[in-house]
Amino acid sequence: MTHDFVGAQMTNPGDAIRARRKLTNKLIAAHEALRLRPFFTPDVKLIVGDGGLILGVDAVIQAFAGQFADPAFGTYVRETERVDLDAEGTRAAEAGRWTAIWTSGTMTGTYLAVWRKVTGQWVIESELYVTLS
Template structure:
């Protein structure tokens, strides 16, 4: 079961990266729990899927913004099979500018049989 859950989470992460690259905020909504909490790279807190989608829409209005890509390096599934932790590295890309990047941690929960992101922490590190 852990291998199947990991495969599903990796697939959902890939699809969320694709939605960001397409600047498709409506599609992104389906990846996040209603009460999601996200600490972004500068330490600001975003609470709730509506606020998060509004933040994505605002970012997508920037003509220089290209994408955020999150690349998981490790996914750990809990014994119940209903929670998971995803660790990895994120990169933000803007046209003509140096991007931002750093490590991230995402919490996933199975909600109505579907893996959803319920929390994320991004740290911006110049490296």
């Protein structure tokens, strides 16, 4: 009976990743670049919507800060459609749709994020964004 209780208290990895994604969406909407740092591995790799490559957490945070400084920038919203977990439960692939909102309009596309569990917390090791409209 104790085992069932303990199991009920464990967070499903997919739910944990979805919750962390929602939190990053809130931080981006609030233009809080520095608060995004703990969501990425130090050596994160990010391919942006136009195919450009950003390497390392410092560069990713600088890119966010630069966009947040632009008065035309609104936010990015990522909507998780699927989370697939590896057999060991330490890596996951998150797929979904993203929207970028600027005063001049919106862009949308699909994304894939690779999450890794590090010291009990899910962090992003790589992301690929594809602009489709």
